[in-house]
Amino acid sequence: MNKNETPTILDGTALAAELRQRVQERAEALASTGTVPTLATILVGDDPASATYVRMKANACRKAAMASRIVRLDAQTTTEELLACIAQLNRDPQVHGILLQHPVPPQIDERRAFDAIAPLKDVDGVTTLGFGQTAFGFARYPSCTPAAIMALLEHYRIDLRGRHAVVIGRSPILGKPAAMLLLERNATVTVCHSHTSELERHVGMADIVVAAVGRPRFVQGSWIKPGAAVLDAGYNPGNVGDVDYAACAARAGAITPVPGGVGPVTIAKLLEHTVAAAEAQVAET
Incomplete structure (x- = not known):
């Protein structure tokens, strides 16, 4: 890794453009056979940030010659009502990927809802099965943000073999799968979290730092080992x-x-997974 004063900027916008171009070509090829890859996004409640993310994903689908279906549910929706909605989308042959926008209102059992998504349509890698497959190294669709982190590391040829990676955060859809993917690439991984003692010391030993804590400007410059790669997932x-x-x-x-x-690579990976899911579902019919 570069140890000069000027760091290499890991430009996700440029990489995402390349990925989306390839996704568009695959989507157009499917469309020529009568199948338009379609992502269904479920938005429960009226959280403004979530609504913005959903619109961004819908726009990204449109630009990549894909279809987007947004399912809006009331903030008072129960777990059972959400499960019924997911079951309907699972059965719909015109829906190839299902994304439940996180977070959901507190009355909903989010884990039950995630696990209700059919494995072939779990394009964001949120199910327990999907996490298990990631841990064993053969996930069809790993969680999109960890997959984006790995894509950036690969694109910029940052060698992980024997390197010490520190992941700050242990979310089952971000920190934990990121750690599993890094392990698969032969990094030595330390997972830190809110109860970690001497966090600064752990980060200071890292060749690769993945920040996934959801706290603005949490990781300080003085913590960073000179020359380390810093990937900010927040x-x-x-x-x-x-x-x-x-x-x-x-x-x-x-x-x-x-x-x-x-961020841009995360959305590109979501599109890539949805096209792959459409290709797989067409092959099975």
């Missing part, structure tokens, strides 16, 4: 990530910006 109000970008960039060898880093 997005907080004010368009800031989970790392103090300016301070971390002064020490890092490579770093993702926010916005324009992990």
